[in-house]
Amino acid sequence: MLCVLDLTTDAATLTAALVDIESVSGDENTLAGLVEDAVRGCSSLTVQRDGNVVIARTERARETRVVLAGHLDTVPIADNVPSRREGDVLYGCGTTDMKSGVAVMLRVAQLVGSGAIDPRVDLTWVFYDCEEVESARNGLGRIARTDPASLAGDLAVLLEPSGALVEGGCQGTLRVAVRVPGVRAHSARSWLGVNAIHASAPVLSRLADYLPREVDVDGLTYCEGLNAVGISGGVAGNVIPDECTVTVNYRFAPDRSEDDALAHIREVFDGYELTLTDSAPGARPGLDSSIAAEFVAAVGGEPRAKLGWTDVARFGVLGIPALNFGPGDPNLAHKPEEHVEVQQVLDAETALVRFLS
Amino acid sequence: MLCVLDLTTDAATLTAALVDIESVSGDENTLAGLVEDAVRGCSSLTVQRDGNVVIARTERARETRVVLAGHLDTVPIADNVPSRREGDVLYGCGTTDMKSGVAVMLRVAQLVGSGAIDPRVDLTWVFYDCEEVESARNGLGRIARTDPASLAGDLAVLLEPSGALVEGGCQGTLRVAVRVPGVRAHSARSWLGVNAIHASAPVLSRLADYLPREVDVDGLTYCEGLNAVGISGGVAGNVIPDECTVTVNYRFAPDRSEDDALAHIREVFDGYELTLTDSAPGARPGLDSSIAAEFVAAVGGEPRAKLGWTDVARFGVLGIPALNFGPGDPNLAHKPEEHVEVQQVLDAETALVRFLS
Secondary structure (H helix, E strand, C coil): CCCCCCCCCCHHHHHHHHHCCCCECCCCHHHHHHHHHHHHCCCCCEEEEECCEEEEECCCCCCCEEEEEEECCECCCCCCCCCEEECCEEECCCCCCCHHHHHHHHHHHHHHHCCCCCCCCEEEEEEECCCCCCHHHCHHHHHHHHCHHHHCCCEEEECCCCCCCCEECECEEEEEEEEEECECEEHHHHHHCECCCHHHHHHHHHHHHCCCCEEEECCEEEECEEEEEEEEECCCCCEECCEEEEEEEEEECCCCCHHHHHHHHHHHCCCCEEEEEEEECCECCCCCCHHHHHHHHHHCCCCEECCCCCCHHHHHHCCCCEEECCCCCHHHCCCCCCEEEHHHHHHHHHHHHHHHC | CCCCCCCCCCHHHHHHHHHCCCCECCCCHHHHHHHHHHHHCCCCCEEEEECCEEEEECCCCCCCEEEEEEECCECCCCCCCCCEEECCEEECCCCCCCHHHHHHHHHHHHHHHCCCCCCCCEEEEEEECCCCCCHHHCHHHHHHHHCHHHHCCCEEEECCCCCCCCEECECEEEEEEEEEECECEEHHHHHHCECCCHHHHHHHHHHHHCCCCEEEECCEEEECEEEEEEEEECCCCCEECCEEEEEEEEEECCCCCHHHHHHHHHHHCCCCEEEEEEEECCECCCCCCHHHHHHHHHHCCCCEECCCCCCHHHHHHCCCCEEECCCCCHHHCCCCCCEEEHHHHHHHHHHHHHHHC
């Protein structure tokens, strides 16, 4: 194992070094310590450590502050550590999600700390733990609750994999259980009962017929989705079932609040008993701010809407416009064959440096 | 415990004695032995014992033979043994299902053996085990496979509880799993998948809209039923499900064979993948035979169709018209408060004797 991270190498080599330090959620302590040491080695940065969260900052009294954020943890190893380079491709757990993004963050810290670049904005780096597990453990969420001032800024860039394209904001998500009641009876005398599964047909039809919105928010198009993700019902092979439950997931564009989204779902399933089981807000892309527009212009490419839920929503709640921009194909995340194109890691660093210079 | 069954008492007192001898399925040996001894004590009957099945017969060279059949076992005791008589009602496990029927069978054996009545038909009594458990253990089914000749006759009367009314034949039953496929995807990008739960809407609609037949078979009306008895689907809260399975139970009138019934279900669910999970034939009531007509006339009341599945189907398979006729309310079967009206037990014996005389 490395005893120190060498930030003077290129971002791809640094990615490989980070991948080789296992940091499955809950076990980030070693990597967090190495990252802390590395950023403390960058002169002119102030550094704080809070659990396995490491926050570094420039304090150059610029008018604008940009937050760069990334998580240190990975999903469990799937026989894909240490990393393996084949030609122009780097394989391994976290190559995409998101140690290549963390490598780019660290490279920028090195360039700023060494004076190689003099950024026109103040910068905050947030390295955090437990993104790949239940939301309650999320390190960024913890800091947002306990020390939101340390996350303050005019734009947050989350270096989650986005194919090195700008993906703005994120969609919200909520889940409800739609319960359809019936009356139990013996199936040989079914007319004495009311079949809850049959009575669920209109629920499924409303889902099948539902036309999800495509919404323009701050210039990006968000495609919503309303889907059954579970259904269960039945008592025994000779019993008319007295209950059927459909679990529905609504992914909603960030023009809707959680309350708005739930009210909409209540309309869709008017007449049925609903129980909200979980909910998380979306985040507007905020690409209409001048700093975000400058970011988009500097990194190039056509911005698109982020369609999953990501930690940008935690910045959205704090009123900070946030976007996703990082190397790696998000569709490869969490897969044993996870890999990243070396050139995309280098390009992401170059793009970020172009924005800061 | 009694060491001998006294068949000279009235049928209700005999029912109480039978209830007091526990005979939960698989544990019928004691009761089967006492029944064997009792019918061997009836002169002029030939008796055979096969496991816990006891078969007794008259051999009087009558033109017609009637089979009286009943099971010796009960569901597990629910703090309702020994029996308890309150006024005109006898409480206890098996009072309805079906030790009162067995008592009536034994009373008829005593009356025939003693010469008190001289029946105009030959009679076969079949007392059997393991009716309340899985079909493979059923004693009547075993004899039907290994020694069907011993069940031969022109009419079978199963003394299962029917409120002392004639319930003709029984419905068939089959179950199929209807599988609806989909394509898995992340629920934030649902348009990349095909939602198998949504795609099940037409299956549930067909069930909800299905008009079950009411079929006249040999003069009785059978009300069919087609019902979902189970549904399951779903992978995770953020995944478009790639499979949904609806389990359907079809209760069909005895004008349809199992093959006919399955063909019908394939028509109803045309376009879907079906798997037959279990099937049992119905039984025609055979009330159009002269001996059955005589039975109905003798016992009185308006015959009705049996809507559950019962062991009469085992006679149906052997080509023997079969009906249900026994004391007790079938809706009380298997309940802790199981009970029978004493008068109904006595009346059932009287009705059967009227038919035989």
